[in-house]
Amino acid sequence: MDNTESIKKDLERAIIDGKMHETPGITQEALDLGLAPRELMDEVLTPAMEVVGEKFEEREYYVPEVLVSARAMQACLDIIRPMLFEENEQAEATIAVGTVKGDIHEIGKGMVCMVLEGAGFNVIDLGVDVAPEKFVEVVQQNVDIIAMSSLMTTTRDYMGDTILALSEANLRQKVKVMVGGAAVTPGFAQEIGADAYGVDCNEALRIVKEMIC
Amino acid sequence: MIRERLPAPLDVLTAVGRSRTLRPMHRPIGRILPWVVGKVNRKHVASMAGLAGRRAIAISLGAPATQLTGTTLKENLQDGYTMFRTIEKAVVTWKLDADFIISDVTVEAEACGCEIEMPEDSQPYVISSPIRQAADLRSKKVPDPYRHGRMPVFLECVRHLSRRFTLPTGAGCIGPYALASQLMGTEEAAIATIEDPGFLDEILEYCLEVSLAYLKAFEKEGAEVIVIADAIASVLSPKAFRRFSGRYIKRIVEQLNRPVALHICGDASHLIEEMCDTGAYSISLDSPVDMDDALKRAPADVIVAGNLDPVEVFLEMDGDGVAAKTREQLFQMRNYPNYLPCPGCELPPLTPLDNIKAYVETVRSFR
Numbered sequence: 375m376d377n378t379e380s381i382k383k384d385l386e387r388a389i390i391d392g393k394m395h396e397t398p399g400i401t402q403e404a405l406d407l408g409l410a411p412r413e414l415m416d417e418v419l420t421p422a423m424e425v426v427g428e429k430f431e432e433r434e435y436y437v438p439e440v441l442v443s444a445r446a447m448q449a450c451l452d453i454i455r456p457m458l459f460e461e462n463e464q465a466e467a468t469i470a471v472g473t474v475k476g477d478i479h480e481i482g483k484g485m486v487c488m489v490l491e492g493a494g495f496n497v498i499d500l501g502v503d504v505a506p507e508k509f510v511e512v513v514q515q516n517v518d519i520i521a522m523s524s525l526m527t528t529t530r531d532y533m534g535d536t537i538l539a540l541s542e543a544n545l546r547q548k549v550k551v552m553v554g555g556a557a558v559t560p561g562f563a564q565e566i567g568a569d570a571y572g573v574d575c576n577e578a579l580r581i582v583k584e585m586i587c
Numbered sequence: 588m589i590r591e592r593l594p595a596p597l598d599v600l601t602a603v604g605r606s607r608t609l610r611p612m613h614r615p616i617g618r619i620l621p622w623v624v625g626k627v628n629r630k631h632v633a634s635m636a637g638l639a640g641r642r643a644i645a646i647s648l649g650a651p652a653t654q655l656t657g658t659t660l661k662e663n664l665q666d667g668y669t670m671f672r673t674i675e676k677a678v679v680t681w682k683l684d685a686d687f688i689i690s691d692v693t694v695e696a697e698a699c700g701c702e703i704e705m706p707e708d709s710q711p712y713v714i715s716s717p718i719r720q721a722a723d724l725r726s727k728k729v730p731d732p733y734r735h736g737r738m739p740v741f742l743e744c745v746r747h748l749s750r751r752f753t754l755p756t757g758a759g760c761i762g763p764y765a766l767a768s769q770l771m772g773t774e775e776a777a778i779a780t781i782e783d784p785g786f787l788d789e790i791l792e793y794c795l796e797v798s799l800a801y802l803k804a805f806e807k808e809g810a811e812v813i814v815i816a817d818a819i820a821s822v823l824s825p826k827a828f829r830r831f832s833g834r835y836i837k838r839i840v841e842q843l844n845r846p847v848a849l850h851i852c853g854d855a856s857h858l859i860e861e862m863c864d865t866g867a868y869s870i871s872l873d874s875p876v877d878m879d880d881a882l883k884r885a886p887a888d889v890i891v892a893g894n895l896d897p898v899e900v901f902l903e904m905d906g907d908g909v910a911a912k913t914r915e916q917l918f919q920m921r922n923y924p925n926y927l928p929c930p931g932c933e934l935p936p937l938t939p940l941d942n943i944k945a946y947v948e949t950v951r952s953f954r
Contacts, residue, residue: 392781436823436824436827438777438778438780438781438823439824441774442778442781442782445778476712477712478713479773480773481774481777481819526710527898527902527935527937528706528708528935528937529709556898557898558898559898559899559903561899561903562903
């Protein structure tokens with residue numbers, strides 16, 4: 375019993391400290407000890423990323439520290455995710471995240487992905503420079519929320535275009551749309567008919583949680 | 588020459604001629620700066636700004652000015668003379684106190700071998716990052732500013748500007764850390780600050796050489812003020828900033844015989860002291876930063892520029908709104924001689940011209 379507790383602690387520490395080379399080993403060890411993937415997800419990964427999120431909010435952690443923690447978590451997730459699906463578990467929601475067309479700012483978008491993934495959601499990272507058609511395409515599959523980022527006033531209009539394209543494809547009712555990024559204001563979000571605006575990754579998580587309630 | 592006898596209220600800035608003149612002595616601010624800087628420190632420049640009688644309108648308006656000349660941003664960023672004509676139009680129309688080239692954060696990256704994408708009316712952006720490992724770096728040469736990529740375009744523009752105007756001519760470059768982020772990818776660069784600082788340092792040394800070669804060419808062509816935009820450096824902690832950005836910017840400041848302004852995009856509230864420590868004459872802050880707090884923390888000899896929201900204020904408000912917001916900030920900062928009103932970041936190309944007019948007039952008339 376002690377063993378499993380201490381290994382959970384080790385894994386949590388490794389994620390918080392961003393030891394991305396160590397997490398795969400510890401994860402494997404934990405699985406070998408008989409811990410269930412779901413248990414690791416709920417009792418280690420999610421709380422660990424919450425701690426990272428808090429540290430970021432309190433400015434103890436900055437973007438590089440968060441990214442390293444995210445990579446550490448990712449390394450662990452890569453191992454346990456296939457097993458989660460084997461157990462036929464469903465994520466609470468699927469969120470497709472991308473930076474809009476003409477825009478290659480990836481940091482903010484990446485942080486949103488990682489926070490949502492850490493909270494146990496199924497995240498589809500569409501990357502940067504994502505055209506409206508691409509968003510429509512993923513919505514046709516099983517996506518509950520799309521999140522768009524734009525850091526340039528010259529690209530933010532693609533958010534409105536995407537929402538319009540969704541309406542034209544009769545998909546607007548099917549998904550919630552959230553937007554963010556330095557070029558976006560709450561007023562703009564309302565104007566283009568987005569469901570929510572988030573100022574940073576922690577707010578994005580709160581919004582997603584509200585949306586699926 | 589700054590102490591020219593002028594009628595009250597003292598407005599040194601307006602007294603600076605705006606037309607072409609053959610006599611260097613008629614360029615009080617522009618011509619003086621290069622050799623004054625060698626002899627005096629940033630304190631004098633700051634007090635010069637403080638004594639001007641009003642706040643200077645030293646902002647980059649090239650991108651929105653493309654509306655005045657009916658050109659696209661792309662045309663401007665590809666041809667030095669077109670860009671010069673656009674900026675000339677902006678300076679003459681709005682009676683600016685300085686002439687700045689249009690900022691383009693992809694020039695150096697492109698000259699270093701990054702692929703870029705150039706939309707007609709939007710800022711270009713980097714789409715490939717060529718450096719993945721140390722070997723990639725070793726094969727890289729420092730680009731020649733007179734030959735490679737679009738560097739010659741910007742040099743040509745500065746050459747025209749410094750001949751045409753008696754105002755301080757401003758040129759700019761991207762900061763070393765931001766350039767490294769483009770060369771190796773933003774996430775990779777951020778992670779390298781923790782995982783592989785040695786490799787990142789190697790890249791930064793290269794970036795520093797690229798910037799210095801480019802800026803020295805600007806100096807030669809007549810640029811009197813240099814703006815370094817280490818755009819993405821606000822993601823770093825103060826410690827990492829000192830180590831991976833500030834240290835390199837300091838070296839640029841030391842090696843140039845020009846006043847340097849340092850701009851950082853986003854929330855750089857945690858970096859005010861570090862930015863000032865680089866020796867920059869001016870720090871330029873984006874809209875998320877609290878200006879009052881920044882001015883309290885910055886030494887009196889550093890000009891703190893900022894930070895009306897380019898989107899919420901300049902793009903989305905009307906002329907009256909912009910004037911009110913501008914006046915509000917001018918009033919709040921009235922007791923800081925080293926405050927310089929500026930938009931927080933580059934203005935969008937489609938900023939309504941009325942808003943710019945409202946801003947410029949408000950700043951000029953505020954006493």
